Amino acid sequence: MDAERRVIDNGAVAIGGGRILAVGPRAEIDKAYKAKQRIDQPQAMLTPGLVNTHTHAAMSLLRGLADDVPLQQWLEKFIFPAEAKNVTPEFVRWGTRLAVMEMMLSGTTTYTDMYYFEDDVAAVTKEAGMRAVLGQTIIGFPAPDYKTPQEALAATEKFIGKWKGDALITPAVAPHAAYTNDEATLKAASAMADRHGVPLLIHVSETQVENTTSLQKHGASPTYYLSRIGAIAKRSVFAHGVWMGVRDRQTARQHGIGLAHCPSSNLKLGSGIPPIGEFLRFGIPVGLGPDGPAGSNNDFNMFEEMDLASKIAKGTTNNPMALPAATVFEMATIMGARVLGMEEQIGSLEPGKRADLITISLAEPHAFPRHDPYSMLVYTLKSSDVRDVVIEGKVTVRDRKPLTLKPAEIFAKAAELRAKVEASLKEGKP
Structure with missing residues (x-):
């Protein structure tokens, strides 16, 4: 997929200095460039890497901790207590390594994260060679890393200063939500994001309860409240938006x-289904995200998100033409990049852009007979079909083998830390 959304049969991409040099038919690229390293996958599709616009990577260690419960109960009875007792820099580093490995193996080349100890998230992500937009969480109660929102704001300022300008890491400001921060904190977070020209990440209108509470407390929806107090930054990313009205x-x-x-x-949380077609009709860019793997979702599978996004849009509108496959694939690539303010850098295969791309095997039973590539990407191909991953021009996955991470070590440490989590939740119980 390039600027003209061309589909090129037997195509190739030339890469140099971490950027895409040329895109076109393989014969033309072979004639124009001599490669020091080649990846030949004649039975594969070559696409831009997928862009995950919302997740909580280190929560991979809390995967499946509490399923089939409402959001507030999930947070207050399971997640917040588990985090308070267990989330440390070590927990975050290993949880992020596990998540990054899963994301890369499933074709994601850029992810957007908001969690705790975000400097450790950044270090591990860069070490693995992955691209990310990372926000230090700011929340109005004692968190595992900072006890007050003021401390978290100060840490965010330092975090931005350290990572801004990095080739792989884009720092962000991440107030958790309007309902977990006071007005002063929300305004300070927005001002900081604009001052530094970085994204602001925030949960908005995820549940009907959140909207109802906001109306009772502020006389306005979360979105209108944030606008009224001047707490929406120029590069704001709203996660969920399920109950955002006209x-x-x-x-x-x-x-x-x-x-x-x-x-x-x-x-999974029964939060509702946002009218994505209406957001697009309003000209609002929409990306996709798996959210956290600790019960709100149990994996980081962007192929699954594409398939679901299209099908629930069709099912809820009784319109089989709602959110067609090509649009959904754009949401997972170039439109997702636009959501993050990075569309000039990533999201499509164009000369001058960062060389973030993946190959997806077509040598699978479910890939025959071959048909429209966008239909295949959204409705047919699986995350397990991803063969190779290139980020910033460097191969991070080759023939489904991670080259920048050590799976056995990660699995062993993840099991050890998860055992501690489960033991901590049993403490004090009969």
């Missing part, structure tokens, strides 16, 4: 907000 979408368009749509999470 006025909210108008406000989002006015502020240039991008939406991170998390279909698996919204379905």
Whole structure:
């Protein structure tokens, strides 16, 4: 997929200095360039790497901790207690390594994260050679890393200073939500994001309860409240937006907000289904995200998110033409990049852009007979079909083998840390 959304049979991409040099028919690329390293996959599809616009990577260690419970109960009875007792820099480093390995093996080349000890997330992500937009969480109660939002804001300022300009890591400001921060904190976070020209990441209107509470407390929806107090940054990414209404979408368009749509999470937690077609009709860019793997979703599978996004849009509107495959693939690539304000750098195969791309095997029973490539990408191909991953021009996965991470070591450490989590939740119980 390039700027013209061409589909090139027997195509090739030339890469140099971490960027794409040329895209075209293989014969032309072979004639124009001599390669020091080649990846030949004649039975594969070559596409841009997938862009995950919302997740919580280190929560991979809490995977499946509490399934089939409502969001607030999930948070208050399971996740918050588990995090308070267990989340340390070590926990975050190993949880992130596990998540990064899973994401790369399933074709994601850029992910967007908001969690704790985000400097450790950044270090591990860069070490693995993955691209990420990372936000230090700011929340209005004692967190595992910082006890007050003021401390978290100060840490975020340092985090931005350290990582801004890095080739792989884009720092961000991440107030958890309007309902977990006071007005002063929300305004300070937005001002910081604009001051440094970085994204602001925030959960908005994920549940109906959140909206109802906001109306009772502020006389406005979360989106309108944030707009009213001047807490929407120029590069804001709203996660979920399930219960954003017409006025909210108008406000989002006015502020240039991008939406991170998390279909698996919204379905699994019973939060609802946002009218994504209406967001797109309003001109709001929409990306996809798997959210956290600790019960709101249990994996980082962007192929699953694409498939679900299209099908639930069709099912809820009784319109089989809603969210066609090509649009959904754009949401997972170039439109997701636009949500993050990175569309000039990633999201499509164009000369001058960062060389983030993947190959997907077509030598699979479910890939025959071959048909429209966008249909195959969204409805047919699986995350396990990803063969090779290139990020910033460097091969991080070759023939499904991670080259920058040590799977056996990660699995052993993940099992050890998960055992500690489960033991901690049993403490004090009869």
